[in-house]
Amino acid sequence: MTSIEAQVLQPYKYGFVTDIESESVPPGLSEDVIRLISAKKGEPEWMLEWRLKAYRHWLTMTEPTWANVKYGPIDYQAISYYAAPKQRPKVESLDEVDPKLLETFEKLGIPIAEQKRLAGVAVDAVFDSVSVATTFRAELAKFGVIFCPISEAIREHPDLVRQYLGTVVPTNDNFFAALNSAVFTDGSFAFIPKGVRCPLELSTYFRINASSTGQFERTLIIAEEGSHVSYLEGCSAPTRDENQLHAAVVELVALDSAQIKYSTIQNWYPGDEAGKGGIYNFVTKRGACRGRNSKISWTQVETGSAITWKYPGCLLQGDGSIGEFYSVAVTNHRQQADTGTKMIHIGKNTKSTIVSKGISAGHGQNTYRGLVKIMKGAEGARNYSQCDSMLIGDQCGAHTFPYIDVRNSSAIMEHEASTSKIGEDQIFYCKQRGLSAEDAVSMIVNGFCKEVFKELPMEFAVEAQNLLGISLEGSVG
Amino acid sequence: MTDRFLLEIEDLHASVEGTEILRGVSLRVGTGEVHAVMGPNGSGKSTLAQVLAGHPAYKVTGGSVRYDGKDLLELDPEERAREGMFLAFQYPVAIRGITNSYFLRSAVNAIRKHKGEPELDPLDFLQVLEDKLKAIGWDDSFMNRAVNEGFSGGEKKRNEILQLAVLEPRLAILDETDSGLDIDALKTVAQAVNMLRSPQRSFVVVTHYQRLLNYIVPDYVHVLAEGRIVKSGGKELALTLEEKGYDWVKPVGAAVS
Numbered sequence: 001m002t003s004i005e006a007q008v009l010q011p012y013k014y015g016f017v018t019d020i021e022s023e024s025v026p027p028g029l030s031e032d033v034i035r036l037i038s039a040k041k042g043e044p045e046w047m048l049e050w051r052l053k054a055y056r057h058w059l060t061m062t063e064p065t066w067a068n069v070k071y072g073p074i075d076y077q078a079i080s081y082y083a084a085p086k087q088r089p090k091v092e093s094l095d096e097v098d099p100k101l102l103e104t105f106e107k108l109g110i111p112i113a114e115q116k117r118l119a120g121v122a123v124d125a126v127f128d129s130v131s132v133a134t135t136f137r138a139e140l141a142k143f144g145v146i147f148c149p150i151s152e153a154i155r156e157h158p159d160l161v162r163q164y165l166g167t168v169v170p171t172n173d174n175f176f177a178a179l180n181s182a183v184f185t186d187g188s189f190a191f192i193p194k195g196v197r198c199p200l201e202l203s204t205y206f207r208i209n210a211s212s213t214g215q216f217e218r219t220l221i222i223a224e225e226g227s228h229v230s231y232l233e234g235c236s237a238p239t240r241d242e243n244q245l246h247a248a249v250v251e252l253v254a255l256d257s258a259q260i261k262y263s264t265i266q267n268w269y270p271g272d273e274a275g276k277g278g279i280y281n282f283v284t285k286r287g288a289c290r291g292r293n294s295k296i297s298w299t300q301v302e303t304g305s306a307i308t309w310k311y312p313g314c315l316l317q318g319d320g321s322i323g324e325f326y327s328v329a330v331t332n333h334r335q336q337a338d339t340g341t342k343m344i345h346i347g348k349n350t351k352s353t354i355v356s357k358g359i360s361a362g363h364g365q366n367t368y369r370g371l372v373k374i375m376k377g378a379e380g381a382r383n384y385s386q387c388d389s390m391l392i393g394d395q396c397g398a399h400t401f402p403y404i405d406v407r408n409s410s411a412i413m414e415h416e417a418s419t420s421k422i423g424e425d426q427i428f429y430c431k432q433r434g435l436s437a438e439d440a441v442s443m444i445v446n447g448f449c450k451e452v453f454k455e456l457p458m459e460f461a462v463e464a465q466n467l468l469g470i471s472l473e474g475s476v477g
Numbered sequence: 478m479t480d481r482f483l484l485e486i487e488d489l490h491a492s493v494e495g496t497e498i499l500r501g502v503s504l505r506v507g508t509g510e511v512h513a514v515m516g517p518n519g520s521g522k523s524t525l526a527q528v529l530a531g532h533p534a535y536k537v538t539g540g541s542v543r544y545d546g547k548d549l550l551e552l553d554p555e556e557r558a559r560e561g562m563f564l565a566f567q568y569p570v571a572i573r574g575i576t577n578s579y580f581l582r583s584a585v586n587a588i589r590k591h592k593g594e595p596e597l598d599p600l601d602f603l604q605v606l607e608d609k610l611k612a613i614g615w616d617d618s619f620m621n622r623a624v625n626e627g628f629s630g631g632e633k634k635r636n637e638i639l640q641l642a643v644l645e646p647r648l649a650i651l652d653e654t655d656s657g658l659d660i661d662a663l664k665t666v667a668q669a670v671n672m673l674r675s676p677q678r679s680f681v682v683v684t685h686y687q688r689l690l691n692y693i694v695p696d697y698v699h700v701l702a703e704g705r706i707v708k709s710g711g712k713e714l715a716l717t718l719e720e721k722g723y724d725w726v727k728p729v730g731a732a733v734s
Contacts, residue, residue, distance in 0.1 A: 424533055429570045432530050433584035433640065434558040434591070443583065447574030447623065 012269055015239030018104045018209050022128065024083035027212060029076055031055065034182055037082050041151045041185070044158060054171035054181030061175045067338040068367040068399055069307050071243070071280065079245060081183045083128040083210035101125075101132050108236060110205045121201040121232075122147055126217060128210050129185035136200055145198050145229075146191040150218050153189035160191060164222055168251035168288045168315070176247040176309075177284040180216045184249065187217035192227040192258075201230050201457055208237035208268070208279070214245040221251070223258035225291060230261040230457055236304070237269040241277045243306060248283040256291030256318065261299070263456055264312075268304035273362075275334030278306025285312035286342075289321035289350075297324040298341065299455045306335060311369065313342030316350035316378075323352040326452040331364025331396070340370035340401075345378040345411070354385040357449050360396035367399040374411040381411045389419040390448050392441070420448075483508045483545060483648055483679050484529075490539035491528045498524040500704035501540065506648070509676040513690055513715060514683045516701035517723040522683045523567060525701065526652040529681075530564040531557055544648070558584075559591035563646035565637035567653040572624040577636065578606060580624045581643055588644060609642045613669040631662035638669045649673070650681045655689040667692030687719035700726045 025036055034055055038048040063074070085098060102113050105125050112125050112133045122136035124147065131149030140147050146157060154161050171181040188204040208215050223229050237244065246268060252260050262285075271278025281304075287296035298312040314323030325341035343352035358366040366389065374381045389398035398419055406413065422444055430440035446453070446465055453461050484506040491499040498521045506512050516522045528535045529542065531554035542549040549557065572580065585605070586596040597605065610617055615635070625633050634654055641649050651670070655663055670693050674680070682693055690698070690712065698714040699706045700723075708714065708726050718726070 426570050426572065428530075428532055428554060429566065430572075431554040432558050432564050432566075433580075433644070434555055434587035435583060436555055436587070439583065439587070443575055443580070444572055447572055450574035 012239055014108060014236035014267065015269060016107070017238040018100055020098065020100045020209070021086045022083050022210050023086055024080045024210055024213060027078050027080045029079070029081060029183065033081055037183060037185060040082065040084075041154070043151075043154055046158075046162065047154055050166070050171070051182050054178050055183075057172045058175070058178035058182055061172075061178055063175050067309050068365070068369070068401075069309065069336040069338050071307055071336075074245060074280070076179075078212070080210070080213040081216070082185055083213040084130040085127060085132065097133050101127055104207065104209070105205065108205065108207065110234070121203050124149060124188045124202075124204040126186050126188075126204060126206045128208060128213060128215065131186045131188070140198070140200065143196050143199055144193040145196060146189065147202055148189055150187045150189040150220060151185070153220075157189070157191070160222065161189070161220070164251065164253055165220060166251075168253060168286050169249050169284050174284060176282045177249050180218060180247050180249040180284070183214075184216045184218035187219040187248070188221075189219070190221045190229065190231065192221075192223045192229045194224040195226045196224075197227065198229040201232060203232045203234070206233065206235040208235075208244060208246065211240060211242065211244075214247065216246075217248045219248070219250040221260060221262070222253045223255065223260050223294075225256045225258060228259045230263070232263040232265070232457060232460055234265045234267065236267045237279055239269055239272075239277065243271075243278060243280055245280045245282070246305075248285075250283070250285040250312075252287030252296055254287065254289050254291060254294035254296050254321075257293045258291060259295045259297075260287060261297045261457075262287070262312070263460065264298075264300040264302070265460060266300065266302045266304050266308070269306075270304045270333065270335050271306040273333045275306065275363075278335070279304065280307045280309075281305035282307075282309040285310065286315065287313070287323070288315045288317060289323060289347075290317050291321070292318040292347075293320040293322075294318050295322040295324070297326070297455070299326040299452065300328070300339075301452070301456070302327070302329040302337060302339060305337070308335075308337040308339050310339045311342050313344065313371075314352065315344050315346065316352065316381075317346045318350075319347040320349050321347055322350070324455075325352075325354045325356070326455045327356045328359070328449045328452045329357070329366055329368075330359045331361070331366045333362040333364065335362075336365045336367075338367040338369055340368045342371045343373070343383060345372075345374045345381040345383070348378060349380040350378055351381070352383045354383070354387075355451050356385075356387045357452055358387070358389045358398050359392070359445060359448070360389070360398050361392035363395045365397045365399070367401065369401045369403075371403040371405065372413065373405040374408050374413075376407045378408050379410050381408065383411070383413050385413075385415045387415075387417045388448065390445070391419065391421045481507055482543075484681070485543040486540070487542070488540040489525075489528070489537065489542060491524060491535050491537050493524065493535050497538065498535075498704055499528065502701070502704070502706055504699060504706060506679050506681060508647075508679055510697065511674065511680040511682065511693065511695045513695035513698045514681060514701055514706075515685070515687070515698060515715065515718060518685065520701045521704040522685070522701050523652055526564060526650050526681070526683050529650055530554060530562065555587070559588050561647035563641055563644055563649045565634075565641055565649065565651045565654050567656060569625050569633045569637055571626040571628075573626055575624050576621050577624050578602070578620040581606070581640060584640070584644060606643065609639070613639070613642055613672050615639065615669070630657040631659070634658060634662070634666055635669075638666055638673075642669065642673055647677065648679045648681070650683065652683050653685065654682075655684055655686060663689065664692060687715045690715045702726060
């Protein structure tokens with residue numbers, strides 16, 4: 001260990017377990033389990049059929065091995081696919097929500113109780129396999145905005161769900177997306193009608209609590225013509241020795257001139273210093289810019305998870321549509337991340353911007369993997385990509401795999417990449433001005449990530465900076 | 478006696494990667510005095526500056542350094558800074574994405590906190606900064622640029638002196654502040670340093686060339702050769718050196734030590 005690396009270790013702050021009675025289905029996956037989940041959710045027949053079709057396809061698929069990450073085999077029969085706190089699945093008012101759940105979210109900094117709510121942010125709180133509360137629903141409804149758990153949307157707004165579900169990420173898209181389609185339990189649904197600027201930030205907070213379970217959430221956001229929405233998701237999980245699987249699917253649809261800004265602050269339990277435990281975060285996120293001049297912007301701050309496998313992408317179908325991807329991924333200790341984006345240019349004059357910042361410390365391995373594809377008909381497409389890596393210490397790694405596939409000669413592509421190392425000299429310079437080593441690192445790292453942080457909604461930019469500080473504590477001395 | 482001398486270096490030995498660079502440096506700097514340390518390349522001038530500031534790459538193998546009555550070598554680099562020791566770097570590093578004014582305010586507040594004074598908010602700090610800039614006659618054009626990023630050599634050196642002005646140290650060590658500067662830039666920087674001279678502030682000016690000392694006139698001049706101070710004198714020593722070159726002191730130094 002170099003002197004930069006040696007320092008006290010800060011334990012994961014969100015590793016507590018809520019002691020709450022829960023019901024879960026026994027471990028194992030079969031058509032019966034899927035029927036059970038579907039029945040628990042009170043789903044219509046078409047939904048069950050959709051799940052079963054996905055499941056049957058999943059059985060024919062094999063787990064992908066191309067990612068630059070290493071982990072032991074996952075026993076899909078050892079996972080419980082449904083866990084929920086014992087209470088009525090749908091409560092009419094927050095007064096009926098178990099106080100332990102309210103307390104849990106408050107402890108996580110996501111107050112959902114009426115008097116303590118975050119101003120300007122509507123929150124859907126998902127605990128294990130179910131949504132326990134969604135705030136500001138009535139206020140949003142006045143604008144025609146629907147924001148509710150997806151399980152409820154399937155029952156209450158089946159036509160909308162059927163029209164869009166699986167159209168961006170098909171059930172057979174990949175191994176984990178197929179698994180999710182078969183067993184997803186909850187997640188958020190948002191619908192912004194034509195011409196409406198959503199008056200509040202929408203936010204979902206995902207909490208894994210039960211052990212031996214997986215979390216499989218599904219999020220669907222639809223922005224109609226000319227509408228705007230900003231959505232943020234956060235997540236955390238208890239400290240456990242076992243690895244838990246989180247395989248989510250997120251689908252976004254933007255129609256003509258609609259704009260969706262999707263931000264993620266991912267803080268799943270990363271495992272301990274030696275790499276024991278932690279969440280396997282294998283998710284599929286994709287947005288379709290279906291309409292002309294529509295725009296989808298992904299911003300992610302990835303500090304948690306033992307393993308991250310995630311490529312939020314954009315299908316730029318509408319002429320003049322815009323896709324953006326801003327990412328900060330941190331790997332400390334034994335964490336591994338293989339993350340990046342896919343920008344598929346289909347329409348004319350489509351534009352994409354990719355800014356990726358990877359920070360590796362300890363024995364962390366950080367991989368940027370990105371695909372920019374310009375299809376034949378995408379006349380006048382433009383892409384700008386920037387991939388920067390920062391190394392802290394000499395045991396970690398940064399890897400970059402940028403794939404570029406251009407089939408139209410009018411495309412303009414720019415790619416910049418850099419790798420830097422926080423050195424003794426930078427730290428010493430800051431110390432000589434009176435700053436502590438921690439403050440120096442936090443300053444250097446925040447400066448490095450600035451282009452991404454400025455894309456986050458104001459309320460969360462500070463949280464992201466603090467989170468980054470916590471994740472890197474112990475990496476520099 | 479600790480009242481008379483802000484800095485007392487006794488028989489200081491230091492090495493880097495096992496090679497001894499300082500081989501018994503002794504030097505006393507009184508409050509308000511300006512000392513120039515001159516010497517040929519490789520004589521240990523910059524090492525002396527880095528060791529005083531506490532750079533981790535240098536290992537002190539012998540001797541002692543007292544600063545304001547305290548054992549300096551016991552203090553961490555940030556503690557030395559907070560106690561009023563400032564090093565103007567020969568090669569200031571860049572910090573991407575962090576503005577000069579943010580960096581400087583963080584530094585000022587770290588020092589204020591150490592002294593038990595309230596921290597300055599951005600607006601208060603802006604006022605302090607404006608006053609300092611005005612005092613040394615500079616505009617605020619680079620305060621919103623990232624720390625030293627894309628700065629020219631001259632801008633970097635000016636920035637070091639601006640930091641010196643804002644942090645108000647009791648002991649300022651200038652490590653080859655003249656290197657890489659043309660004559661106009663040199664004059665500007667020297668002028669600012671002269672404005673910052675005060676009976677409460679001591680300077681150790683490390684330089685290879687006499688020309689800086691035409692503008693920053695020292696009270697004492699020391700010549701460092703092969704890790705030892707081989708000659709000390711008044712400001713005229715610098716002129717003699719300029720005339721006769723460093724070879725002139727070497728044999729004398731060897732004989733003296």
